[in-house]
Amino acid sequence: MERVKVAVVGAGPAGIAVGVEAKVAGIEPLVILEKAPHICDTIERLYRPGKRVDAIYRGIEVEPIGICRFETESKESFLERMKTWVERYQLNIHLNSEVNYIKRVGDLYEVTVNAEPKFLAEFVIIAIGIFGQPKKPDYPIPKEVKDRIFFEPPSFCPASGKILVVGGGDTAAEVACFLCQRCEVYLSYRRPQFFRINPVNLKILEEKVAQGRIKLLMGTDIEKLEDDNNRVKVFYKDGRVDSYDFIFYCLGGSTPKGFLKYIGVEFDLEDNPKLNEFYETSLPKLFLAGDIAVQRGTIQLAFNTAHIIIKRIKDILSEEAHDQK
Template sequence: MTTDKYDFAIIGGGPGGIATAIEAAVHGIENILLIDKADNHSSTIRKFYKDNKRVDKDWKGQSVQIEGNIPFMDGTKETTLDFFDQLLDEDKIDTAFNTEVENIIRKEDEDCFVITTATQSFKATAVVIAIGKMGKPNKPSYKIPPSIQEFVNFNLDKCSTGEKILVVGGGNSAAEYAYELADEDNNVTLVYRKPTFSRLNPENETILKQYNGQEKLRLRMNTDIESVENEHGKIKVNFNDGYYTIYDRLIFAIGGTTPIDFLKKCGMDLDETGNPIYDEHYRTSVHCMYVAGDIAFNTGGSIAAALNHGYHIVNSFMRRSGRIYAHTDKVEAFFEKNPSFKPL
């Protein structure tokens, strides 16, 4: 680290955090720190996206206009990670991976934050909380016996071929897990507690219905799970319709939760569902504390939209701190130094 006081300290190395760091660098802010508890940036993409998974700029078919200076476009998991590598490598942004923030305290007398980790503390004028929800996936209310937990997943880790698999959930992650596993010669059932899907993008819904019709996978709708047991080393799933089925593997894709305790410790106001309250510039109730990325989406959002968060946050910070946004000479110098960027 090059200083013990930063203009921006960004907690979370996903798209929203990366965008905030890059937008700040583009506009001449020099002291920027990006922190993530994982060993690299974009841990959600690395962990929860299957290899070669499509990454669309217009997620769920919703067109998102890029408002800032990051020319994001459609790609795959690998090209997206390469792109973010390039962004962080282009400019001098301090990074601290394998670092978990324990506390953030606002020091009004010093007009800054003190950010504490297990090994050190440092100060920052502004803090951006850009931690994801999927780092803490939702878990079922019923108990999973310890003897079969190695066969219970919250992503596609350790999945192989030729398995009988039950995927639980009704969102896009559940749908994508189901048909991708079916493509790898697994016997897949997708169970959803409601009679119809309400959160799928059109493409995923079309693929699911097609695969169900071709018997490449089975949709078990309007059905919930009552309990899970160990049946001779396999997973016995008891459904609320009175039937049970034995599976080799069980995958939960039932969403992620906002880390409420951490947000409360930071001092920000939350709504009745535990999500942070923020304005159109992603400012929270704490002066100079912002939210970006997944945690700023109440119902889920795209990478492109998260990139726009960074643009609005830096815009707001520079206006409120009395700086002129879009210093033309600094922006032009940045693009001359970094030709892979193109102003939009």
């Protein structure tokens, strides 16, 4: 097994920012383990081509506190920025490396990659995000309609069709605006008003609504779905019934609790991982960074968690060096 100072799980914005901050702080050797064949899988997979990557997302304005920061730019420019950082800071990233288990062995952590124990690390930082597990509705999806229902944003716009988008956040707004280029689009949101869409998305959405290209179904909640001859029949709780060719759910992601509980991270009464102010878990020297560490994640917030964690690790290492003298 290879001995490292820090093992980082996940090469999304949080994992890469951890690498950058650690390099500058002189903390090494460090390895970043990424299960996908490329870095930033959430962005690569879920952002459609040309998507704007907003520096202020979900209305959350976050002041950068560390090295990593960005201005609003396209998906492609953002990914290029991340690749440049990987090269500039010579980050040691292992792709196609899924971490399945982490266990404490003495003062170290044994990290299992693709079902084999591969690394012994003094510190572990888990930065696996929440989008491996998209949130799903609590009513059943009949198997006859499964191929007409999507839990990820579309990467291309169908040539035609009647589409229902479900959700009230930025992703739902962006997906509706993207699909209305060629399709008849309805947007169902259970609240009477949007409250967490950023102003740019809201303006674009309102323009499309005014042009009649998107119909808003505000204050609507879905009760159940049924097959309707190659369409999906939607029964709303207010008694309304309508059929669509496709449904896109944009409900966000959820913390991969199973993985964290499996490795022994403790949870609080509200079922959130117990973290101190440095994002350290109940397991000493094991931290959570990025979306998995905060309630409502954004890229800049992910960058900032990385800065706080590496500063803490630096302090722990200097305290230990001092004690040894």
